[in-house]
Amino acid sequence: MASSSxxxxxxxxxELTLTVRWSGKEYTVxxxxxxxxxxxxxxxxxxxxxxxxxxxxxYPKLGPKLADDSLLLSQLNLKSSLKMTxxxxxxxxxxxxxxxxxxxxxxxxxxxxxxVDIKDKEVNKQKLRRRVNQYKIELLHPCRSGKKLLVLDIDxxxxxxxxxxxxxxxxMRPYLHEFLxxxxxxxxxxxxxxxxxxxxxxxxxxLGVLNNPDYKITALLxxxxxxxxxxxxxxxxxxxxxxxxxQFPEYYDSRNTIMFDDLRRNFVMNPQNGLTIRPFRKAHLxxxxxxxLVKLTQYLLAIAELSDLSQLDHSNWESFSEDNDAKRRRHS
Ligand code: MG
Numbered sequence: 001m002a003s004s005s006x007x008x009x010x011x012x013x014x015e016l017t018l019t020v021r022w023s024g025k026e027y028t029v030x031x032x033x034x035x036x037x038x039x040x041x042x043x044x045x046x047x048x049x050x051x052x053x054x055x056x057x058x059y060p061k062l063g064p065k066l067a068d069d070s071l072l073l074s075q076l077n078l079k080s081s082l083k084m085t086x087x088x089x090x091x092x093x094x095x096x097x098x099x100x101x102x103x104x105x106x107x108x109x110x111x112x113x114x115x116v117d118i119k120d121k122e123v124n125k126q127k128l129r130r131r132v133n134q135y136k137i138e139l140l141h142p143c144r145s146g147k148k149l150l151v152l153d154i155d156x157x158x159x160x161x162x163x164x165x166x167x168x169x170x171x172m173r174p175y176l177h178e179f180l181x182x183x184x185x186x187x188x189x190x191x192x193x194x195x196x197x198x199x200x201x202x203x204x205x206x207l208g209v210l211n212n213p214d215y216k217i218t219a220l221l222x223x224x225x226x227x228x229x230x231x232x233x234x235x236x237x238x239x240x241x242x243x244x245x246x247q248f249p250e251y252y253d254s255r256n257t258i259m260f261d262d263l264r265r266n267f268v269m270n271p272q273n274g275l276t277i278r279p280f281r282k283a284h285l286x287x288x289x290x291x292x293l294v295k296l297t298q299y300l301l302a303i304a305e306l307s308d309l310s311q312l313d314h315s316n317w318e319s320f321s322e323d324n325d326a327k328r329r330r331h332s
Contacts (some may be wrong), residue, residue, distance in 0.1 A: 038069035150187040151259040160283035179293035184215035186304035192221040240269035275314035
């Protein structure tokens with residue numbers, strides 16, 4: 001039998017075991033040389049529950065380099081025996097934190113070549129394989145045979161996390177429960193947010209998504225399921241659907257999965273499966289007029305009969321519904 005240390009070194013990727021001191025205890029985190037500092041912080045978050053943005057990493061010889069999330073660990077010459085110190089506190093008031101956090105609105109445009117490049121790069125496929133092994137999806141409800149899969153982002157997709165309200169229901173995207181109830185007939189539903197599981201559970205619970213009698217949520221995923229990918233010019237996090245497909249291959253694959261997210265870069269590992277939803281912002285202003293989920297209900301139900309969703313160009317989803325309506329009118 002091969003020892004675990006040889007198995008973990010995958011195609012030349014050096015795996016590092018680092019020790020992190022925090023709050024009087026020591027934690028061990030395993031990362032790879034091609035991971036970024038941001039990725040290291042996510043591993044530390046898994047061990048300590050301190051969110052990456054709350055962490056300050058200290059190691060004398062590295063100075064300010066550990067403050068740059070985009071730097072690769074291989075650029076820092078880390079040794080496996082290294083012990084660093086982390087300063088940071090676990091979130092207590094997560095709602096206040098969300099509102100205080102700097103807003104990321106720039107969905108920078110990735111060129112078509114760049115997109116192809118990212119999903120086909122061997123280093124990114126390796127990261128995905130590692131994440132499949134590290135992140136076990138817990139089912140809240142069983143997968144259903146014969147159903148397609150809908151993966152939903154939360155912030156700006158189902159919820160305006162930047163506005164404030166006495167009651168979170170005021171910030172919920174209109175028609176959310178009607179939408180989920182209707183599409184549940186054809187789709188299993190997984191929620192995947194780039195925030196922490198604490199926030200995902202809190203938010204979905206407050207909105208009444210986790211105990212609705214008309215639909216069930218199959219699973220919740222958080223930022224720890226994401227991977228960091230890089231192009232020549234950028235390093236960013238994305239949500240690889242391959243993580244879900246690898247864990248439930250008998251139910252879900254690239255042909256029966258569709259993902260909604262207001263940030264297109266989140267589905268860069270599976271561009272054919274992503275639909276860029278209009279962000280739901282300024283809830284108090286737009287609550288009365290936003291009908292995105294009504295229209296998307298029609299689209300999802302219209303395409304549910306197709307055997308391969310990845311053949312569609314989801315960027316044309318609005319004209320697909322109109323074409324179908326026109327056909328239906330002609331036939332009636
Ligand atoms: Mg979002």
